[in-house]
Amino acid sequence: MLEFLARRAAAALVTLVLASVVVFVVLEVLPGDPAEVMLGTEARPDTLAALRAKFGFDRPPLERYVSWIAGLTVFELGNSHAYGTPVAKLIADRIVVTLPLGLMALTWATIVAIPLGVFAASRRGSPADWAVMGFGQLGISVPNFWFGILLVLFFAVSLKLLPAGGFPGWRTDVLESLRSLILPALALSLSEIAILSRITRSSMLDTLREDYVRTARAKGVPERAVLMKHALRNALIPIVTVAGLLAGFLIAGAIIVETVFRLPGVGQLVFDSINNRDLIVIKNIVILITACVLFVNLLIDVAYAFLDPRPKVSA
Amino acid sequence: MKGTFWRRAIRHPGFMLGALLVGITVAMAIVSIVWTPHPYDNLRMALKLRPPSDVYPLGTDHRGRDLLSRIMVGAQTSITVGLIAVSIGMTLGVMLGAWAAARRGWVDEILSRFSDLVFAFPAVLMAILITSVFGASATNAILAIGIFNIPVFARVTRGAALTMWGRDFVRAAKALGLGPFSITVRHVIPNIASVLIVQATIQFAVAILAEAGLSYLGLGAQPPVPSWGRMLYDAQTYLYDAPGLAIYPGLAIALTVLGLNMVGDGLRDLLDPRLRLMRVG
Numbered sequence: 001m002l003e004f005l006a007r008r009a010a011a012a013l014v015t016l017v018l019a020s021v022v023v024f025v026v027l028e029v030l031p032g033d034p035a036e037v038m039l040g041t042e043a044r045p046d047t048l049a050a051l052r053a054k055f056g057f058d059r060p061p062l063e064r065y066v067s068w069i070a071g072l073t074v075f076e077l078g079n080s081h082a083y084g085t086p087v088a089k090l091i092a093d094r095i096v097v098t099l100p101l102g103l104m105a106l107t108w109a110t111i112v113a114i115p116l117g118v119f120a121a122s123r124r125g126s127p128a129d130w131a132v133m134g135f136g137q138l139g140i141s142v143p144n145f146w147f148g149i150l151l152v153l154f155f156a157v158s159l160k161l162l163p164a165g166g167f168p169g170w171r172t173d174v175l176e177s178l179r180s181l182i183l184p185a186l187a188l189s190l191s192e193i194a195i196l197s198r199i200t201r202s203s204m205l206d207t208l209r210e211d212y213v214r215t216a217r218a219k220g221v222p223e224r225a226v227l228m229k230h231a232l233r234n235a236l237i238p239i240v241t242v243a244g245l246l247a248g249f250l251i252a253g254a255i256i257v258e259t260v261f262r263l264p265g266v267g268q269l270v271f272d273s274i275n276n277r278d279l280i281v282i283k284n285i286v287i288l289i290t291a292c293v294l295f296v297n298l299l300i301d302v303a304y305a306f307l308d309p310r311p312k313v314s315a
Numbered sequence: 316m317k318g319t320f321w322r323r324a325i326r327h328p329g330f331m332l333g334a335l336l337v338g339i340t341v342a343m344a345i346v347s348i349v350w351t352p353h354p355y356d357n358l359r360m361a362l363k364l365r366p367p368s369d370v371y372p373l374g375t376d377h378r379g380r381d382l383l384s385r386i387m388v389g390a391q392t393s394i395t396v397g398l399i400a401v402s403i404g405m406t407l408g409v410m411l412g413a414w415a416a417a418r419r420g421w422v423d424e425i426l427s428r429f430s431d432l433v434f435a436f437p438a439v440l441m442a443i444l445i446t447s448v449f450g451a452s453a454t455n456a457i458l459a460i461g462i463f464n465i466p467v468f469a470r471v472t473r474g475a476a477l478t479m480w481g482r483d484f485v486r487a488a489k490a491l492g493l494g495p496f497s498i499t500v501r502h503v504i505p506n507i508a509s510v511l512i513v514q515a516t517i518q519f520a521v522a523i524l525a526e527a528g529l530s531y532l533g534l535g536a537q538p539p540v541p542s543w544g545r546m547l548y549d550a551q552t553y554l555y556d557a558p559g560l561a562i563y564p565g566l567a568i569a570l571t572v573l574g575l576n577m578v579g580d581g582l583r584d585l586l587d588p589r590l591r592l593m594r595v596g
Contacts, residue, residue: 137577290440294435
């Protein structure tokens with residue numbers, strides 16, 4: 001078990017190092033002069049030289065890469081060009097919006113999707129099953145940002161129940177802040193609900209065919225207990241795997257959804273940094289998001305290894 | 316064989332409905348090359364935000380341009396970006412996957428590291444990296460979505476090809492002295508074509524969604540070229556005055572993607588019901 005986990009962790013670390021090389025090469029080596037990317041080709045030579053000196057772009061690439069990685073390990077990410085503040089602080093200020101948003105979306109998706117999938121599997125072939133499957137098909141086809149706009153049209157413009165966008169801040173008003181995350185979390189969770197309910201359904205159908213389920217039914221165990229205790233518990237492995245994978249995509253989805261709702265989260269910071277050509281911020285956020293995705297995947301491997309002893313033999 | 320496929324296809328309601336939806340989008344894109352109800356980029360501020368009428372069936376946008384014409388031309392953008400991105404991903408991915416299955420060993424190991432690396436960057440992040448340095452354009456969006464598709468096809472090809480390498484007819488070809496390249500081209504690829512076709516359909520849907528997302532963020536096709544995603548971004552400012560602007564382009568995206576997903580699922584049933592596919596994006 002330990003050897004399996006150590007191998008997975010080593011593989012994730014190798015991927016992360018490779019990713020950091022890719023990010024560095026794309027942002028700082030391929031364009032030739034990063035200072036020119038940040039200031040534009042028409043910038044004055046002395047301004048360019050000043051920026052190069054400020055961010056150390058005049059040093060050799062290898063030296064810059066090593067000092068960047070060394071900084072990353074202690075969360076010393078340098079200063080933003082556009083904001084003039086430490087990147088670590090910028091990210092810390094924004095993560096308090098993005099993290100609750102992602103968690104709300106994931107929680108909501110799990111609460112809705114798993115019962116929906118179990119329900120559909122228990123009534124296989126019925127109109128209810130078709131409805132759930134149809135919803136699943138629709139859920140993966142609707143872009144989350146459009147669903148967000150539709151939610152704004154309905155709940156904010158027509159019913160005036162929830163705010164259309166913006167975020168007051170946790171310190172200003174906790175309740176209002178929570179309210180302003182409801183629609184974005186709903187928008188973000190649609191495709192997750194669709195995918196998760198389909199996986200739950202098919203995983204449940206697989207386990208419902210197993211001998212122990214037939215035995216439980218033959219013994220007279222009530223259907224609800226058969227579904228929840230015997231089938232769902234064993235169907236959970238693929239569900240957990242997919243839920244974890246979706247967590248990675250939630251982070252990417254947040255970039256767009258935060259733009260729709262004008263939430264001052266990490267996604268908005270990335271978006272603003274692209275417009276400001278703030279390579280320092282982009283470089284660090286991209287590698288941190290990548291690290292998060294890899295870490296979540298590693299956690300799934302750990303969960304998987306605990307839930308099911310088989311994969312560690314084949315992996 | 317062909318005859319039976321079409322006969323079965325006609326009786327598959329999901330496939331037919333999907334094909335109809337995709338057919339409408341493709342037809343819109345083709346027709347818009349030669350004809351649109353109004354010029355799609357004709358700015359007439361006096362006619363801005365008009366409600367639907369006989370002259371403007373879906374109304375006009377914030378610059379007085381006909382929404383229907385812009386949605387029709389937007390179909391061209393979506394289809395072109397999706398098609399080229401999937402073609403890039405499929406060509407390179409199939410080559411890599413088939414190579415890994417044929418050679419195993421270190422080639423296989425490098426491919427799986429490469430897949431992990433690309434999967435660690437969601438498509439949007441990849442696009443952000445590319446566009447923040449090289450600027451926002453349809454070409455860079457295609458590149459980002461295309462790169463993301465390479466490992467998707469590589470993994471599916473590798474898995475399907477590995478099964479083929481264990482089959483008797485491939486062993487027989489090997490015994491006859493055929494090299495790995497000939498076996499891959501003559502025996503392996505033709506036999507996994509159905510898997511690849513289904514995966515390509517699904518990835519096309521994923522690519523259209525990704526393109527819409529990128530152009531919503533301003534990282535895709537640039538004005539004056541209309542794109543469905545950007546139209547939705549612009550529409551957000553006018554939600555109170557002209558909600559239709561925020562509804563129709565989104566409907567176009569959702570119905571096209573839904574159609575492609577239904578065609579993909581239908582093809583899977585029709586070609587090989589045992590297929591296991593990836594859905595990432």
